[in-house]
Each structure stands twice: as structure tokens, then as C-alpha cells.
Amino acid sequence: MATTDSDQDTQSLTIVESVQDGLRSEMARDDDVIVLGEDVGQNGGVFRATDGLYEEYGEDRVVDTPLAESCIAGAAVGLAAHGMKPVPEMQFLGFSYPAFEQIINHAARLRARSCGQYSCQMVIRTPYGGGISAPEHHSESTETFFAHYPGLKVVVPSTPYDTKGLLTSAIRDPDPVVFLEPARLYRGFKDEVPEESYTVPIGDAAVRREGSDVSVFTWGSMTPPTLEAAENVEDEISVEVVELRSLSPLDTETIVESVKKTGRSAVVHEAPKSVGLGAEVTARIQEEALLYLEAPIERVTGFDVPFPLYSLEEFYLPEATRIEDGIRTVTEF
Amino acid sequence: MSTLRQPSDRVQFIDTDGMPLEDVDHPSMTDDTMLELYRDMYLARRFDRRTVKLNRTGEIGSFPPLYGHEAAQVASAHALEPEDWVIPSYRDHAALHVHGLDLGNILLYYKGIEQGNAIPDDVNVFPINGSVGSQPPHAVGLAWADSLVNDSESVYACYFGDGATSQGDVHEAMNFAGVFDTPNVFFCQNNQWAISVPFEKQTAADSLASRAQGYGFEGIQVDGMDPLAVYDVMRTAVEKAKSPADDELRPTFIEAMLYRLGAHxxxxxxxxxxxxxxxxxxxxxxxxxxxxTYLIETGRLDEEEDDAIRSSVEDELADVIETVKSTEPPDPEQMFDHVYEEATPLLEDQREQLEYLRETYGDDELTDHE
Structure with missing residues (x-):
């Protein structure tokens, strides 16, 4: 459960504004929180996710770094080891790979390899995903790389409310968190977001729509089209939509409970199918609820190709029709 | 090369007013070559301005303008021989075009069509690369391969910006180039800005060219908005890469000082x-x-010739843009074509899955992401 009162003051924010608001409130609460990355300062981030923070907290806490993802992440490891709570930004997920060494070999395992002496309380924020007509490398959805590695937590909001709550949890979490922001939803819609800070716990999925015939699991940018698909078929099929929110750790309990109720399930993600996180969800279901299954689990995903340049991205990305098709396949089995 | 010129001793031939600087030996360039440089620079400028408008009207996607980079790119690419190579970043439209790539390719790439990066076999340029600072290692490898398997005298000119020089890959590439003595020219367009981050926040050093000393080869700064100076420096670097003196290494790091007059x-x-x-x-x-001004003041160009150049540039661009505007998006199934040399059975299944979806629901419905 989120730790907030329903009667407190709220503001109407988009996801990108909610990122700003979450950063702002944690920076106000804790002087150790600093933001660093390319263009995060005076420019306020290329998506404006850090807009206004430079003016409010100054260049020592909102730091425009040289263009070097590896050192942005690596310096954050050192900053965290000496007590700061850095929030480095990777400008796009597809540009985070120079930092892979630092994130995997160091941020993720500094606690383990120092036998608990050091930790890396840091949040690596990055926009991810397609559907924004962006140039090459700007539309990646490679969450699996990070969810695969022990020591990292990986979270993905899809609403303004969850964005601030999960970001707050991530910043306060004692371990490194990769915080994936669905670029396509950044300005998609507004939500009422409490002005006070609050947390949405890491590790809890959210049942977005209750249903009895089939469970569909998804996250991030695929949540709205999945809900749309569920609505489109509601006269014939009762679809439960579970938004995972936390990809590592996965909320196995909620996943399994839902499948035990419906007996059928599908996973929707925009990442390529093979070794996508849908495979892990599917494996957990067969481990915990095999005998409840009435049909093979369907995966509705991006294709196993490099993310195409934008003229073809609409054919690559699942949308409501394709998701409906998957729901029908698993229902009619 | 230029015997022990200090990296910070910036090469310049034309003063700010366009007048020839005295006391420097101007490059031995024919008048025709100078006019070619001028035409290509003007073409680059107009291509750039028109492409920005195409973005505004939704004809192409996000596009990085080269406004301010015209002299650096055009003159450096003119200094290459046909057998040489250009390994570009994402803003190097003019260098690519001068070295033989059709402007239409570049527009198609920025229109989100993969075919733009399908480069004809007889054009020695590597695909456009949007991942900052990641291509210099490729430039080294390409050059290295030549020395291992080919009897070639090609030079591999790698283009990147000031922001890229902060990336580890760029440092690693130049170190390799020194160690393996590869025929590379590292052509850095220092346009003073990495999106919003000014040069003085990118590095505490005054000069990037001086880094070359740390790799064991020569670095030199040039006025990147003076085409004659750029041509001269690049020409010398290319010649050295092909046939160095006994005590010289082949690679050179050129830092062309210029300004990004447009947006990132x-x-x-x-x-x-x-x-x-x-x-x-x-x-x-x-x-x-x-x-x-330089060309007019030195009697190489008059107003009439200038008008003729300008109108021929507009005609050329009109043709390119018309072709690109009328190019339809590719067949969606092309996304499966080049993942591997031979598509795996799994990919063939997925291609069929896409075909099934298109036949069942139609393209309009399948691409309705609203």
C-alpha cells in the first residue's frame, strides 16, 4: 500500500512533471541527494525531467557532467560509497551501455564484494521505449539486461502517481535502482499527485483491472494499450490486467494469485520476445501454478529484431489490436 | 607534418572579414577547387536550412543541423582521395556528401527509413552513427584491417565532436591508433557545445588537440570556419597517414574550432x-x-557567378527533397531482413506472425497507437 492520505493536497501532473516533483521533494528532504548527468542542469534534461532543479538547488547538487555515461555511473558508485545519494541520469536507455560495466560490475555488486561494508544507494534514471518517432538508439527497451543482474532493482511506472511514489522509494532504497521512465507516456496524460512526498513500495505489482477469464501482465508504456485491449473485449472476455511496476524484484505472489484465479495468462512487453522479461514471468507461473493453467501462456511482444527506425516502429510495437489477438488466442485455446 | 607546430597554434588563412591573411602560404589550390568548396559549403547550408523546415512540417523526424560546420566538413572531405574513408557521427552530412553519399540517403535516414544507411559499394563511408563517441574504435579497426589484409593506402577519417572526446571509447581508439600506427585522421569538430554543456564544462583543458601528445602522435588546432586552413591541415594529415617520414606516426588528431550556430x-x-x-x-x-568575401576580394568569384551557383544549388536540392518526400515507408517485413545473414527459423515465424496480423486486421488498425 502507498503511504499517503487520500485527503491531502494534490496537483495535476504528467509523468515527466512527476519525476521533477519526486526529485524536488527528495532533494528538499535530504541534502545528500544529488542529480548528475548530461544536460540535466541548465537545460533541465532533454525531456525536461529535471527542469527547475538547477535553479532551485544549484550546480553543486544538479550537475551537468561531461558526456561520459561510464563515468557518470562510476562516479555515482564512489559518491554513494561515501554517503551521497546520487541520482544519475542516462539520457536514453540506448546510451547507457558505456555505463554497463559500472552498473553491473560495481553498482550492483559493491555490497556483495565488500561483504556489506559498502553499498550503492543510487537511482539510475533513464527514459526508455519507442513510439516517439525518435532517431536510432533512442527507443530501446532492454530492461532485461538490468533485471537479469543480481543486486540491482528495476522499476517502471506508467502513471504520474506511481512515478513520484516509486521514485521516492527508489531514492530511499539502500540498494541501487534502475528507474525506467516510459518516454512515450511522459506527457501522455495527467494524474492527481499528492504535493507531499509518499512512497509506492518497490516489489508490489498493481492490479489495474480485475477480471476472471485471463490475466495479462505488463508494465510501462504497454500498460495503456493493454488496458484498452481489455476494455475492447470486455463484452466477451473478462480480463485482469496486472501492471508489474517492479521488474526486479518481481511480485510473484500477485502474479500467481491472479493466474490461479483465471487459469489463463498473457504477458505484454515492447522488448524483443526472446529472453524478454515475459519469459521470467512465464517461468514463475509454471513453477507456482502449473496445474491451474488451462492454456499455454501467450507472449505479445516486440519482434526479435533491432528496434527499427521510426517509419516502422508502429509495426514493431504491440498495440491494442495485437494484444486483443493474444488475449483471444489464450482464451480460445 | 607542420614541423612541431604547437597544438594551440591555430592554423588560419582567412581573417574574420574574409580577407587573406598575410605572411601565410596559401594552399596551392586551383580556383576551380576553391569554387567547388564554396558551392559545396553553400549546398550544405541550404540542405541544412531546408531540412530543418522539413522537420517543422513533419516530413522528417528529429534532425541534427550542421549550421556552422560547413567549412570544416566540406574542406576536410575535399582533402580526402576517393580511396579514403569517412567514418561519421550523426551531424556530418556535408562530409558524407562530399565523399560521395547522396544527400537523399541522409534525408531517408532521418525520415526513419533504414535504406538511408544502405550505402552504395563504391562510396567509402561508414553508416551514420547516433551513439556519441562510439565510432572511433571502428575507424581504427577499419584502418587496421587494411594493414593486415589489404595492400591499401587508404586513410580513415573519423568525425566526432567535442562532447564525444569525453567518452572512453574515443580515448581508447586514439591510443590504439598510436600503438598500431593506423592510417587514421581523428577530425574533431569542436563546436563548443555538447547539447547544453559548453566546452569549458566539458574539459578543464584549453585544447583537445594537445591530447594527441599523450597518444604519441601529432595534434593540431585549426580555424574550423576557414575552409582553406581546414583543407591544408587535413591534406597534410592525409599525406602523412599514407606515407609518414621515418620518425612519424601515421595518425593525427585535428581539432577544428568552430561554433554550432544552430540547435543541437x-x-x-x-x-x-x-x-x-x-x-x-x-x-x-x-x-x-x-x-x-575572400573569393570576391581575390577575384575568383563575381556576383553573377555567385547567383548561378546559388540557383544551381536550389535546383539540386529541390530534386533531392522531392524524391525523398515521395519515398514511401518500406515494407514492414523488411525489419526481419538483415538481423542475420540468414534469418533464423524463429525470425521466419515472427515474420509470418506479422503477416498474419496485417492480413487479419489491416495496417491501419495495427499501427493505431493512439
């Missing part, structure tokens, strides 16, 4: 982090009017 990309709003207009000291170096 059409998605960028520079007024957020710098003044509405570029600083006057850079505007007055604008390579197009400056070189035009």
Missing part, C-alpha cells in the same frame, strides 16, 4: 541554456559569407 537537433531549444543569438565573435566567422 530540431528537438532542442538552445535558448534554454544560451543566448538567443550566437555570440558576435562567432557569427562574424560564419564560413559562408566569409569565404564568399
Amino acid at each position: 537537433s530540431t528537438a532542442d531549444d538552445p535558448t534554454k541554456y544560451r543566448g538567443d543569438e550566437p555570440p558576435e565573435e562567432w557569427q562574424e566567422k560564419d564560413p559562408i559569407p566569409r569565404f564568399r
